[in-house]
Amino acid sequence: MKTLLFLLVGFLGIEALAQSPVRVAVAGLSHGHVGWIFNRADKKDIELVGIYETNPDLVNLFASKYKLDKKIFFSDLNKMLDEVKPEAVSAFGAINEHITIVEACAPRKIHVMVEKPLATTFADAKEIQKLAEQNSIQVLTNYETSWYASNQYVNDLVQQGKLGDIRKVMVNDGHQGPKEIGVSKEFFAILTDPVKNGAGALVDFGCYGANLMTWLLKGERPLSVTAVTHQNKPEIYQKVDDEASIILQYPKAQCIIQASWNWSFGRKDMEVFGNKGYAVAVNATTVRQRLAEKSPEETIKLDPRPAPYTDPFSVLADVVQGRLTLDKNDLYGLPINVTVVEILESARESAKSGKTVFLN
Known part of the structure; x- marks a missing residue:
């Protein structure tokens, strides 16, 4: 007893x-x-x-x-x-x-x-x-975007071969601008400081596309990075870009990242085109897909991701206490996010020089 x-x-x-x-x-x-x-x-x-x-x-x-x-x-x-x-x-x-x-x-x-x-x-x-x-x-x-059921669904299509080989990806992220959406003065000071933030829209929203593309390709680094930045609103954003387009070239695929503080409305969406079909993550729970040439496009409605993927602090708690293990290709993990920073640094260099940057 x-x-x-x-x-x-x-x-x-x-x-x-x-x-x-x-x-x-x-x-x-x-x-x-x-x-x-x-x-x-x-x-x-x-x-x-x-x-x-x-x-x-x-x-x-x-x-x-x-x-x-x-x-x-x-x-x-x-x-x-x-x-x-x-x-x-x-x-x-x-x-x-x-x-x-x-x-x-x-x-x-x-x-x-x-x-x-x-x-x-x-x-x-x-x-x-x-x-x-x-x-x-x-x-x-x-x-x-790590919490989006739509991105997970599209990645599953890629890994299952239903889209074929990835050929073209477009990732569109941003909003009307930090001032326009009313961020705090402290956050505005960070976002518009080229040292504290690294750049403007190029870093603030370009990082999403670099993160997702590196994930889709299981950690593969691009061959080259080409970027163009601009200040559409220099009276507001005097020291950093508010508009950025980044092209990542891979051996058989290309990713175009459109990072902007000039969108009509906030957006975070991704389009993935393979040689067999395409899928568009419209928002967190909606996907448009066409998986065969003679098939019509269909819209898929998804449930939100289950816990802990509804809250970053729940993810943190599960990782710390060992209930969740991050693999080397996790959107939250270090391998992918070190590559993200390499891409962003190359994009800044390209935009400044006006030349394509080739990665070793």
């Missing part, structure tokens, strides 16, 4: 441990997506234990808006990490600060999730990957 009771208590203890929330800290409050973590009271998979932010106005704003104890705010990143001992950190500052976050977290064995893209430079991306591997941590890059 005692043995049975001991086993039962032990089992319940392990089960409770497996379900305990992941201790998560936030690094930065200036990114426009940070509100997500404060608006998920219905989920208990993470516990917010600390917030790093050096701007006192943002600290006061978020403390007041979300009724947060000022004791969880820190102006020193390392002090926060040492005092609250998070299991993971979610970065919501400038893109060029991601390397600093990982440099602080990796030696402490703290996992990291950043908002897209992974870094502003290829050198930083490679250093992040090196630190992650040396310290056995996960570094995830959050993309909204």
Whole structure:
């Protein structure tokens, strides 16, 4: 009887441990997506234990808006990490600060999730990957399009051979512009800073296409990158591009990425054409497809992806606690996202020089 009771208590203890929330800290409050973590009271998979932010106005704003104890705010990143001992950190500052976050977290064995893209430079991306591997941590890059059932469906068609060999892909992403849609002044300052953001629309929305195309081709790098950028609204976006078109050339396929702060409305869609058929991910749950020349086009309505793929913090919690393992071709994972940064850096170089950049 005692043995049975001991086993039962032990089992319940392990089960409770497996379900305990992941201790998560936030690094930065200036990114426009940070509100997500404060608006998920219905989920208990993470516990917010600390917030790093050096701007006192943002600290006061978020403390007041979300009724947060000022004791969880820190102006020193390392002090926060040492005092609250998070299991993971979610970065919501400038893109060029991601390397600093990982440099602080990796030696402490703290996992990291950043908002897209992974870094502003290829050198930083490679250093992040090196630190992650040396310290056995996960570094995830959050993309909204990773949650789309439509993209998963199209990729399944590709992997099943129903579209044939990929020949042409178009990825269209963006909106009317950061100012036009009313982002905060802090987020606007990041997006329009060529150092903090890496570029304008080219980085902000070009990263989606680079991420998806690299995924569709299972990590293959392009042979060359050609990009054209422009300032359609220089009175608003004085230091960065608001319009970018990027062409990725592969041995037998081409991807055209249209990243813009000049669309009529917000959009994130992808068109994939193979030599047997095509599929268009119209939005998160709608696909238009035609799988044979004599077949009519049909529209497929999909259910949203199941949990945890409805919430990036649920994905983070499952990865940290081992319920979810990222493979080398995962949209969130490092291999793909290091290549994304290489593509974006090559695109900036091409746009600046007016020449195609050939990758080694």
